[in-house]
Each structure stands twice: as C-alpha cells, then as structure tokens.
Amino acid sequence: MTGPAPLALSMGEPAGVGPEIIAAAWTALKAQGPVFVVVGDAALLRAQGRPVQTVLTVADAAAVFGRAIPVLDIPLPAAVVAGRPESANAGAVADWIEQAVNLVLSGEASGVVTAPIAKAPLYAAGFRFPGHTEFIAELTADAPFPGTRGPVMMLTAKDLRxxxxxxxxxxxxxxxxxxxxxxxxxxxVVHEALKRDFGVATPRLALAALNPHAGEGGAIGLEEVEVLAPAVEILRAEGIAITNPLPADTLFHDDARASYDAVVCLYHDQALIPVKTLDFWGGVNTTLGLPVIRTSPDHGTGFDIAGKGVARADSLIAAIRLAGQMAAARAAL
Structure with a gap:
C-alpha cells in the first residue's frame, strides 16, 4: 500500500466501544487500507482478539498493518471495565489525542481519526474543552495554515456534506x-476545504434558511432578509458560489443534493437529521479549517453496549476512509 503517511487513530474512551470498533475497522481495512496507527493502550486493544503489534514510529505502521494492528503504546494507569468510565484514565485519553495531533503536525502522520470520548470523566479530571473539536483547535492554534481558520463541523453521509x-x-x-x-x-472555511481537502475545483454551496419557507420575504421572520441575504451578497462578491437562503425542507432530497457540493446549515438538527436519515450507521464528523485533517465516527461511546460484541464499526470505517481521501487530496496540491 502506497500513498500518504499513515493516519493516527486515537483510541478514545477506553471503557466505551472504541477498542472493539477499532479492532473491527482494522479487520475491514487491513487488505486495502488506509493504513492507520492506533495511539492508545496496546493491552486493551489486544484483548479484542485481533493481532496487535507495538511500533516505535508511525513509519513502522505500513509494514505491520496487513498482519496486525500497529499501536503506539501509551498504557492506561487504571484498569478498564467495559461500560464504566474511570476518571483516573482521563489524562491518558487526552494525551492520546494530543499525541495523534502532534504526529500530524510533525509530518509523521497524514491525518487524525478520533474514536469517541466521554466528556464527564474528562471534565472530572480537569479537561477544560467542550470536546474534541475545540481541543484540537487549541492544539493547532500556533501551526501555520494557509486559509480561513475553523473549526467548522461537517457531517457527511453518502453524497451529503x-x-x-x-x-x-x-x-x-x-x-x-x-x-x-x-x-x-x-x-x-467550507469553500476552501472543498477545494483543498475534497478536490472540488469550483465548489457550489447551498445555504439553508432559518425560518419556514425562508421567511416569506420577512413575513415569517426577518433573519433571511437582515442576516442571510447580506452574507450571501458578501460571499458572492468574494467569488464564492452560494445560493440564496433556501427552505430547509426542500434542500435534502436526491435532486436537491445533486445541485450543490455542501450545504451550510444554521443549527444542529437542521444538519444532523438529514445526515442520520440518509445513513444512520455510516455518518462521519469532519473538522474543517484546521492545519490537521480530523475525522471521527458520528456516534458516542456506547457504554450500554460496550464489551458485548455488538457495536457496529461502519461509521469509524467511513471516517478512516474519508481521512485517507482528504490526506490524498492535500498531498496532491
């Protein structure tokens, strides 16, 4: 397997489904890639029943990947019980993320994939960020970046961004x-990322309206008139192709999705409902506008099913593949 450097995959919450879906993702990807190296606890991953080999450098991962899961071993200080998070391990979880980001900043890895984390044990241990996105933004704040800074969250499912x-x-x-x-x-951020990370030469953006029927000219809310239309005018003057604010209830059917490369949504459920309707198991969370590529599965730690062998790895597999595609696009620039 050739191409960009391996991806760095942080193990996430050790008491959640992360270890088992990482093992399942390796089984699915070991023949074709993308190659990844796990930043985490090798013993915990070995307990998932797949072959595991510790490596000293990311560069060693490619030679190992076809026969075993390569791991940069950073052991946990406390025992792990599936479904029961332990704040004593929170420092290691944060360290795994930081190490993965540093590997990309140093050029050793080509992108970061993050398994899900549990925020409560991290907060109990003094973690001061709302989540992965803000933490990675902070870790990369001083790194050079030739574009508009994010972070911006993008959710992908099938042909929808x-x-x-x-x-x-x-x-x-x-x-x-x-x-x-x-x-x-x-x-x-989205316009630049489509060109840089997705290979879209002339991006087409759609803009979702806030109010029903896009406000009906101000009769059902003024945000479209006072905020969204002026923003569209500014963006078009900069050469960005973007629609007028459009009713969200007509933006996500098959024909509509074919008319744009990404849609700018205004709030959580406006984006997440169509994403999860299109592909509930395979959605991916991507962070745009940072010096590092970062993707993650679009689900949580799954404490209720952790350790039971029923967690599906579809979303993590999709996240790894998307990170590999984005890394290849950046490498081709």
Whole structure:
C-alpha cells in the first residue's frame, strides 16, 4: 500500500466501544487500507482478539498493518471495565489525542481519526474543552495554515456534506448566534476545504434558511432578509458560489443534493437529521479549517453496549476512509 503517511487513530474512551470498533475497522481495512496507527493502550486493544503489534514510529505502521494492528503504546494507569468510565484514565485519553495531533503536525502522520470520548470523566479530571473539536483547535492554534481558520463541523453521509454555523447551542439562542460574520466565516472555511481537502475545483454551496419557507420575504421572520441575504451578497462578491437562503425542507432530497457540493446549515438538527436519515450507521464528523485533517465516527461511546460484541464499526470505517481521501487530496496540491 502506497500513498500518504499513515493516519493516527486515537483510541478514545477506553471503557466505551472504541477498542472493539477499532479492532473491527482494522479487520475491514487491513487488505486495502488506509493504513492507520492506533495511539492508545496496546493491552486493551489486544484483548479484542485481533493481532496487535507495538511500533516505535508511525513509519513502522505500513509494514505491520496487513498482519496486525500497529499501536503506539501509551498504557492506561487504571484498569478498564467495559461500560464504566474511570476518571483516573482521563489524562491518558487526552494525551492520546494530543499525541495523534502532534504526529500530524510533525509530518509523521497524514491525518487524525478520533474514536469517541466521554466528556464527564474528562471534565472530572480537569479537561477544560467542550470536546474534541475545540481541543484540537487549541492544539493547532500556533501551526501555520494557509486559509480561513475553523473549526467548522461537517457531517457527511453518502453524497451529503452538511456544515454547521452553530453546533450545540440551544435552539432559543440560535437566531442571535447566526450573524453575518459567522455565516460568512463558515462558508469561507467550507469553500476552501472543498477545494483543498475534497478536490472540488469550483465548489457550489447551498445555504439553508432559518425560518419556514425562508421567511416569506420577512413575513415569517426577518433573519433571511437582515442576516442571510447580506452574507450571501458578501460571499458572492468574494467569488464564492452560494445560493440564496433556501427552505430547509426542500434542500435534502436526491435532486436537491445533486445541485450543490455542501450545504451550510444554521443549527444542529437542521444538519444532523438529514445526515442520520440518509445513513444512520455510516455518518462521519469532519473538522474543517484546521492545519490537521480530523475525522471521527458520528456516534458516542456506547457504554450500554460496550464489551458485548455488538457495536457496529461502519461509521469509524467511513471516517478512516474519508481521512485517507482528504490526506490524498492535500498531498496532491
């Protein structure tokens, strides 16, 4: 297998489904790749019943990958019980993420894939970030980046790329948070990422409206008139192809998806409902606008099913494949 450097896959919450879906993903990808190296606890991964080999460098992973899961071993300090997170292991979980990011910043790895984390044990141990996205943004803040800085969250499912202006904000706060500046920054990040990371030469963006029927000219809300239309005007003046704000209820059917390369959505469920309807098991969360490529499965730690052997690896497999495709696109620039 040739191509970009291996991906760095952080193991995530050790008491969740991460170890088992990583093992399943390796089984699915060992013949064709993309090659990845796990940053985590080798003993925990070995307990999943797949061959595991510790490596000293990322460069060693390619020679190992076809016969065993390559692991940069950073052992956990406390025992792991499936389904029961332990805050004593939170420091190691954060360290795995940081090490994976550093491997990409140093050029040893081509992208980061993150298995799901549990926020409560991390917070109990003093972790001060809302999640992966903000932590990785902080870790890469000083790295050079020739574009508009994110982070912007993109969710992908089949042929849909849905990007978010606001993420985990209460719905009552969304109208105030959707500003001309935020819409423009999100669209710039997405436009640049489509060219840089997805090989789309002339990106076409769609913009979802906030109100029903796109506000009916101001009769059902003024955000389309006062915020979204001015943002569209600014973006078009910069050469970005973007639609007028369109009713969200007509943006996601088959013919509509064929008319754009990505859609800019204004709040969480506006993007997540169509993504999970299209491909509930295979959706991917991608962070755009950072010096490192980062993808993750679009699901949580699954404490209720951890250790039972029933967790599906579809989303992690899709995340690894997408990270490999994005790394290849960046390498081709």
């Amino acid at each position: 849905a990007c978010l202006v606001t993420i985990h904000s209460p719905l009552a706060e969304v109208p105030e948070l959707v500003t001309v500046e935020r819409v423009c920054r999100t669209a710039r």
